[in-house]
Amino acid sequence: xxxxxxxxxxxxxxxxxxxxxxxxxxxxxxxxxxRHLETCAACAAEAEAVRVSVGAQTxxxxxxxxxxxxxxxxxxxxxxxxxxxxDPEPVGWRAALRPLVRPALAIGVAAIxxxxxxxxxxxxxTVLITVGVKAPPLALQTKPELFKDYAIIQQLDVLERFDTAxxxxxxxxxxxxxxxx
Amino acid sequence: MTPTDDxxxxxxxxxxxDDRGAFEALFRKYGRxxxxxxxxxxxxxxxxxxxxxxxxLKIYHSRQRYVPRARFxxxxxxxxxxxxxxxxxxxxxxxxxxxxxxxxxENDAPLQIADPEARSSEDLMLGREAADKIRGVLESLPPQxxxxxxxxxxxxxxxxEVAETLGCSxxxxxxxxxxxxxxxxxxxGEPQ
Numbered sequence: 001x002x003x004x005x006x007x008x009x010x011x012x013x014x015x016x017x018x019x020x021x022x023x024x025x026x027x028x029x030x031x032x033x034x035r036h037l038e039t040c041a042a043c044a045a046e047a048e049a050v051r052v053s054v055g056a057q058t059x060x061x062x063x064x065x066x067x068x069x070x071x072x073x074x075x076x077x078x079x080x081x082x083x084x085x086x087d088p089e090p091v092g093w094r095a096a097l098r099p100l101v102r103p104a105l106a107i108g109v110a111a112i113x114x115x116x117x118x119x120x121x122x123x124x125x126t127v128l129i130t131v132g133v134k135a136p137p138l139a140l141q142t143k144p145e146l147f148k149d150y151a152i153i154q155q156l157d158v159l160e161r162f163d164t165a166x167x168x169x170x171x172x173x174x175x176x177x178x179x180x181x
Numbered sequence: 182m183t184p185t186d187d188x189x190x191x192x193x194x195x196x197x198x199d200d201r202g203a204f205e206a207l208f209r210k211y212g213r214x215x216x217x218x219x220x221x222x223x224x225x226x227x228x229x230x231x232x233x234x235x236x237x238l239k240i241y242h243s244r245q246r247y248v249p250r251a252r253f254x255x256x257x258x259x260x261x262x263x264x265x266x267x268x269x270x271x272x273x274x275x276x277x278x279x280x281x282x283x284x285x286x287e288n289d290a291p292l293q294i295a296d297p298e299a300r301s302s303e304d305l306m307l308g309r310e311a312a313d314k315i316r317g318v319l320e321s322l323p324p325q326x327x328x329x330x331x332x333x334x335x336x337x338x339x340x341x342e343v344a345e346t347l348g349c350s351x352x353x354x355x356x357x358x359x360x361x362x363x364x365x366x367x368x369x370g371e372p373q
Contacts, residue, residue: 018362019355022333024340053366054334060369061335063312064319065217067226072212076205079234083201083241 009036013043017050189253197244208237211254214336215261221319221331222265232268236261251345258336259346262328269324318368322361329357330365 013036019025020033037044184190189210195203212233219229219236239260247256319327325347332338332346333354343354 015359018359019340022340022358024351024355024358054362057315057362057365057369058334060312060315061319061331064316065214065221065331065335067213067217067220072209075212075230075234076208079208079237082234082238083204 010040010043013037013040014046017047018054021047021051021054184249184251184253187249187252190249193244193247193253193256194249196241197247204237204241207240207253207257211257212237215257218258218261218331218336219265221316221327222269222324224320232264233261236264239264251342254336255338255342255345258332258338259348262332262346266324266328314369315365318365321368322364326357326361326364329354330361333358 013033016025016029016033020030023030025033037047189207192203192207196207215233215236216226216229219232220226223229223232236257240257250256319330322330328347329343332343333340338346340351340354340358343358344351347354347357
């Protein structure tokens, strides 16, 4: 049993070795790996091999990307005249509204959370009626815990497929008999 | 370090105020390394140069929309990577092997690889060989893996910065870099 747990831990450590060497793990995970390497010679050897390999790759990749032959003067001479014709992209109404989007989203999410919270106390009717479903099918009335988000999801679904008028409304497709079965 | 501490952010903010000198300074600082980066996606050195001009035109065009949220390089490479990935998506470079022989593409300037690690001529030769070999394997990597690996290793970006550049999660970056590193290790082989 101990060896199975040990192998599992080794496998998990080895999966994270590259990210660990790149310094990309959260501190707690990085510390755990460091502690494991102190006690597991096989993983410590693997870590060293990965470190050497990553170092060699980094060096080779830098060599592959680094070039000396790009003539920047010539490139700039070609680019300069093209800048004359480039007007700055206007800051449109979308960009102007951007600072307002986050608060609006937060208010929207809070409103939905409130609706869902209220519906969990009073049953599904409140949320269903609020989003425009005045006569929910029996399945929704009898099993509110299963369909808490049904109306919202359905609304999203309708929004996504607003251009497909021939799609049957999901509401009609769900019958109490189907759900009870 | 906040974004505004980055001198390149200050240059870009000056570009926003239509300072052409600041724009030229950014071009001269990043132009060459962007050509090297773009070349890993489009193969041809000449096409990489054209692509870098397009990237800087795009930056100049969208200068008013620039908001300093991170290092300038992160924003720059986000535009560059998107440009490179859409070139790859066009399919023009699919399966094209990179030619390192200038005579095979007379329009391309001869490629000289500057290996910062190399000291003697023998080191330089070994560095070139490693770079040649790794370029061939890079070509075979899926573009997203290639981009993540180049940003993390060659450009020295943190995983957070790679995620910001590629517009994905840090977990996705971890996975992309892991896979690319393992593939490179398997195909290029262990260092001597």
